[in-house]
Amino acid sequence: MSLKDKIAPAPREVRLAGLVTALPGLGLIVFGIVLLAATGQSDAPRNNVLAEAVFYVLFGLAVLGCAAGLAAGHTWARSPGVVMALITMGVGWYLAGPSGLPGPGVPVILVGLLIVVLLFRQPARAWALGQREGESEEEAAERGGLEGRAARREKDR
Template sequence: MRLTSTAPRTVLGAGALIGLQALVALGFTVFLVFQAFGGDTSFNTGTVLGEAAYFAVLTAGVAACSAGLLLGKTWSRSPSIVLQVLLAGAAWYALGPSGRPDIGIPVGLGCLVTLVLLFHPATTAWAEGLGDE
């Protein structure tokens, strides 16, 4: 496996942004594990650990998308687009019904920038195998 990529910079930028999302998701997963063992008895420890396991699996998928883009694997573009659309929906919910613009705005902007990079003409040409940038 090559560690250098011939993918356009737009692909590498999207991979880096998705990698940042994976790091945030990993941090949230670790937070859930600490919360489960923190001694707070207002919730079921097993439920929180189950939620942490669920987020660990999702985090692994996000990290795989990031690694695929950074390594120049074309398979990773489609799941990355789906991921950004789903995350944009979560950002919309944070902005509206949840009343948390402090979370929704940065997440939404990150999704928007990543989607622009993933739909850039150079990225599309790369995904279709039409050569370099």
């Protein structure tokens, strides 16, 4: 199977959302590695710090998987991408508000907001619904939306 077969058609907004979604994923992995490096410098039990570091690295890998799915134009990645963006905005809010760190918090909020905006713009919604040119969202739903798009792709092969 060639790379062209793995990459599905998707609007520019979705691919850009995939690239932006990779930023929090990379941040989580870096944070997990920093925790691993600091295991000996903490009063917390070593097992607790190791478990926390492994959690952040695994969660970061999941976010990167979602980002890769969006960048490759796979519709399954849209919902997890929205969830990741909302979690990112929550982390940014916590940094900016209760933690008193608006310097890093506000950019984190903006990254999450950018992902949500990109994934809910009209071209991204039409792509997720399997909407055809000149067709309304209701007509796409009556036709079968995503299922209709998958059937059309199979028919074209």
